[in-house]
Amino acid sequence: MESNGRDAFRILHELDSLRAAKADIDSRISALEAELHHATLQNGVVPNGSSPVISTAIDSLLSDHHDHNLTPEMIHRYSRHLLLPSFGVQAQSNLLNSSVLVVGAGGLGSPALLYLAACGVGRLGIVDHDVVELNNMHRQIIHTEAFIGRPKVKSAAAACRSVNSTVQIVEHQEALRTSNALEIFSKYDVIVDATDNAPSRYMISDCCVVLGKPLVSGAALGLEGQLTVYNYNGGPCYRCLFPTPPPTTACQRCADSGVLGVVPGIIGCLQALEAIKIASVVGEPLSGRMLLFDALAARIRIVKIRGRSSECEVCGEKSTFTQQQFREFDYEKFTQSPLSPSPLKLNLLQADSRISSKAYHDRVANGEAHVLVDVRPAHHFKIVSLPKSLNIPLPSLEARLPEISSALKEEEERKGAGSDLSAQLYVICRRGNDSQRAVQSLHKMGFTSARDIVGGLESWAQDVDPNFPTY
Amino acid sequence: MEGKIETQTMDAMPEGKEGSSVKIKVLFFARARDLTGLSEMPMEVSSGSSAHDCLNDLVAKFPSLEEIRGCLVLALNEEYTTESAIVGDKDELAIIPPISGG
Ligand SMILES: [Zn+2]
Numbered sequence: 146m147e148s149n150g151r152d153a154f155r156i157l158h159e160l161d162s163l164r165a166a167k168a169d170i171d172s173r174i175s176a177l178e179a180e181l182h183h184a185t186l187q188n189g190v191v192p193n194g195s196s197p198v199i200s201t202a203i204d205s206l207l208s209d210h211h212d213h214n215l216t217p218e219m220i221h222r223y224s225r226h227l228l229l230p231s232f233g234v235q236a237q238s239n240l241l242n243s244s245v246l247v248v249g250a251g252g253l254g255s256p257a258l259l260y261l262a263a264c265g266v267g268r269l270g271i272v273d274h275d276v277v278e279l280n281n282m283h284r285q286i287i288h289t290e291a292f293i294g295r296p297k298v299k300s301a302a303a304a305c306r307s308v309n310s311t312v313q314i315v316e317h318q319e320a321l322r323t324s325n326a327l328e329i330f331s332k333y334d335v336i337v338d339a340t341d342n343a344p345s346r347y348m349i350s351d352c353c354v355v356l357g358k359p360l361v362s363g364a365a366l367g368l369e370g371q372l373t374v375y376n377y378n379g380g381p382c383y384r385c386l387f388p389t390p391p392p393t394t395a396c397q398r399c400a401d402s403g404v405l406g407v408v409p410g411i412i413g414c415l416q417a418l419e420a421i422k423i424a425s426v427v428g429e430p431l432s433g434r435m436l437l438f439d440a441l442a443a444r445i446r447i448v449k450i451r452g453r454s455s456e457c458e459v460c461g462e463k464s465t466f467t468q469q470q471f472r473e474f475d476y477e478k479f480t481q482s483p484l485s486p487s488p489l490k491l492n493l494l495q496a497d498s499r500i501s502s503k504a505y506h507d508r509v510a511n512g513e514a515h516v517l518v519d520v521r522p523a524h525h526f527k528i529v530s531l532p533k534s535l536n537i538p539l540p541s542l543e544a545r546l547p548e549i550s551s552a553l554k555e556e557e558e559r560k561g562a563g564s565d566l567s568a569q570l571y572v573i574c575r576r577g578n579d580s581q582r583a584v585q586s587l588h589k590m591g592f593t594s595a596r597d598i599v600g601g602l603e604s605w606a607q608d609v610d611p612n613f614p615t616y
Numbered sequence: 617m618e619g620k621i622e623t624q625t626m627d628a629m630p631e632g633k634e635g636s637s638v639k640i641k642v643l644f645f646a647r648a649r650d651l652t653g654l655s656e657m658p659m660e661v662s663s664g665s666s667a668h669d670c671l672n673d674l675v676a677k678f679p680s681l682e683e684i685r686g687c688l689v690l691a692l693n694e695e696y697t698t699e700s701a702i703v704g705d706k707d708e709l710a711i712i713p714p715i716s717g718g
Contacts, residue, residue, distance in 0.1 A: 253718040341718040366717030369646055387714050391687040395647045399717045409718055435689070437645055437712065442655065448710060449695040 213238055218311070223265050236425035237265065243424035244268035246333035248321055248349060250301040251275070252399065252409030253339035253363045253416060255287035260417035261337075262305035266424060268313040269305060270333055273297040274320040274485070280616070284399075284406035320485055321345060323472050326352045335420050338362040339413065341398060343390055344476040344484045350375055350383030354460045355471050359423050359430075363416040365409035367402055370438035372415050373431055373450065376460065377423065380432035385454040385461075390480040398486055408440050493581040498588070500596050502604040505571060514560035515569040516552045520583045525575060529614045531605065539579050546590060570595040577601040636663045640703050642674065643710040648688070651680040661703065667692065668699035670709055684713045 213234050219241070220227065226237050245266045247254050250273040261269050275297050277288045285297075292300035298318040305314050317329055321340075326348060330336055336358050338349045346362070353360040359377035364370065376382045415436065422428045437446045459466045477483055500508075508515065519526055519534040526536040535552055537545045549570065556568040570592055574580040580597035587595040598604070606613040642657045649655055652674075661670055667690055675681045690697050691710040703709060 249718060251718055339718055341716065343714075343716045346714075346716060364715035364718055366646065366715045369649075369715060371646075371712075371715050386689055387687050389686045391647075391714060391716075392683055395684050395687070395713060397647070397650075397717060402717070404717060412718075435712070439645075439655070446694065446710075448689070448691040448712065450689060450691075451696040 215241075219265070222309075222311070226264070232425070232427060236427045240265050240421065240425040241267045243335065244270070244333045245335045245337060245420050245424060246270040246272065246330065247337040247339055248272045248345070249339035249341065250285070250287065250297040251281065251339065251341060252284040252404065252406070253365060253413040254301070254337075255285045256410050256413035257337055257339055257363075257417040257420070258301050258305055259287055259308060260414060261420060262309045262312050262314070264417070264421055265309065266312060266421075268315060268333075270315040270317055270329070271298050271301050271305075272317040272319070272321050272329065273301070274318065284404060284409055286406075286410065321348065322484070323348060323352075323474060323476070327356065327468055327471065330356050330358060333358070335423050336360050337416050337420050339416065342484065342486045343482055344480040346383055347390065347480060348474075348476045348484070351459050351466065351471055351474065354382050355466065355468050361416050361419045361423070363409075363412040365412045365438075366397055366399060366404055368405055368408060368440040370408050370412035370436075370440075372412055372419070372436040372438070373434065374419055374423070375432075377430060377432045379453055381451055381453050382457060382460040384459050385452075385457045386450060388454075388456075388458065393481050400486075400488070405440060408438070411438060411440075488576050489578055490576075491578045491581050493585055494597060498584055498596050499581075499599050500571065501599050501608070503608050505598050506605075506609045508569070512560075513569060514556050514566055515571055516549065516556055517571045517573060518549060518583070520572055520574050520579050525616075528616055529602070531573065531602070534573065539574075539583055542583055542586060543590065546592075549587075549592070567594075571598055572596070573598045573605075574601045576603050637661060638663045638665070638703060638705040638707070640670065640705070640707045640709055642670070643708060645710065645712045646715045647684050647713045648681065648711045651683065652678045659709075663705075665703055666699060667697055667701050667703060667709060670703060671699065671711075674711075688713045 215223075215234065215238065219237075223237050226232050227234055243266055245261055245268075247258050247261065247270065250258060250271050254271070254273070258269065258271060273296070276294055277285070277292045277297055277300050279293055281288060282290065287304045288297065288300045289304070292303075296318050298316045302314045302316045305312065319325060321329070330352050336349065336353050338346060338360060340346060340349065346364075350360060350362070353376045357376075360375040360383075362375055362383065363372045374380065419431055422430050431447075433450060433452060435448050435450045437448060439445070453460055455462045458464055517531060517534040519530055519536045520539040520542065521536070522538050523536060530536065535548070537548065553568045553570060557566055560566060560568070570587070572580040572583045572587070572595060574583070577597065577600045580601060584595045584597045600607070602613070603615060606615045637660050639658060639660050642659050644652050644654055644656065659670065659673065661673060671685065675685065689712040690699065691712060692701055692703065693708050694710070
């Protein structure tokens with residue numbers, strides 16, 4: 146104990162003397178800087194100033210000698226842009242005078258926002274109404290764990306400000322709707338679509354057409370990405386390409402189909418690049434062409450797409466689509482899917498063909514003879530499953546009925562030992578939709594007492610076992 | 617001028633000799649890839665076939681493709697095409713449904 150006390154005293158003493166030495170060095174640095182400052186003022190020499198003290202002092206000198214408005218701090222911050230012959234002072238100045246709106250602070254928006262903030266867009270808007278969740282973190286790299294449960298807009302804005310405090314960051318913490326889109330979009334030069342659903346994509350494209358704004362559109366799912374610039378330089382709009390919305394079955398979401406985190410990251414970076422090109426007026430934006438990214442094959446294809454369609458209902462020659470029509474257009478009805486995708490909740494079965502996860506748990510605890518069929522895809526089953534459940538993915542249900550019959554028989558023999566007890570048949574899935582579909586077909590195929598577990602494994606985790614993993 | 621004459625001569629002849637066919641490569645993207653389980657596939661169609669004919673053949677082979685039939689971009693040799701375009705030997709026909717995710 147005694148020696149510990151002596152050590153602490155020695156360390157404190159050493160810290161004191163180091164601090165004193167540091168203060169001495171700091172004051173000598175200040176004195177030298179002041180001396181240099183006077184010398185440069187007298188000689189007219191402009192050092193490549195890294196010190197803010199010098200920079201502020203020579204502001205007036207610079208503004209006298211150059212015909213751009215870049216401050217010394219900007220020159221230093223964006224020096225690598227300024228050194229690019231094909232970018233330079235002009236493009237950087239254009240960028241600093243521009244405004245970009247990113248709709249969606251998710252997988253695409255994360256890298257797009259970070260690069261747009263870093264590169265010196267003058268004003269950067271963020272639209273999102275979601276909160277940060279743990280299962281976002283693998284791809285939505287702008288958010289940190291400290292922001293879990295808090296609005297994505299707040300988190301993204303904080304990250305952008307910490308990268309570049311000189312950019313004006315505007316937070317639009319609201320869902321984009323036809324009621325607010327015109328007002329928000331009209332304040333920006335370039336729109337970046339980083340959303341995750343079909344109705345938003347049509348709404349954003351139509352709004353850009355109505356207001357005459359270029360739209361940088363990116364999308365990613367699974368191991369593939371798509372990128373193009375709409376409504377720019379006579380190019381097509383989203384509706385020119387896809388006049389009819391995809392059926393709801395074809396609209397997959399990352400929450401259902403999965404996505405490799407870096408894939409939206411790559412597309413989001415390319416979106417930032419295209420937005421920078423448009424805002425700074427350099428290069429050839431990806432208009433009239435679509436980039437297709439295939440992560441597994443490590444292949445990028447660029448396909449020429451059609452030009453503006455004269456028949457297009459929104460941007461075509463005969464179109465009379467106005468701001469008023471935009472405000473009244475029902476995008477959810479048009480695409481038959483919700484603007485804020487929430488998990489589908491089907492209700493296909495009668496109440497007596499269903500059972501809650503709690504009631505199922507009680508029956509298991511009471512030793513009821515039963516078979517539990519899990520109809521999720523095999524790769525879901527591998528993530529987590531309930532004990533003794535039998536995995537028969539929904540598409541193969543019909544072909545594998547004999548397995549269910551023999552499992553029921555086995556269970557009856559095991560539990561009943563001769564009596565004519567009949568085992569119950571339960572069906573479960575992730576959220577309780579596919580299990581209902583499965584029970585419907587089981588009823589048709591003679592298993593009339595089959596029941597599904599309401600809310601699937603998610604309700605099991607919520608109501609029975611809080612330690613059961615959700616995904 | 618020569619090109620025009622040639623086209624007319626071709627038009628005057630019966631389209632595609634009997635039994636003659638062209639071999640193309642079909643590229644599937646996004647949902648089309650999920651529905652077929654393939655990223656690409658060789659395909660033989662009778663010469664003079666249009667992209668529309670190719671799509672019909674594909675839907676016959678993979679009925680689930682019907683789902684996205686009304687919402688896709690077609691590209692022939694990496695260029696936008698309409699369903700009426702005639703495919704030629706060694707052509708690449710890309711079937712590109714939109715992705716919505718992000
Ligand atoms: Zn259009």
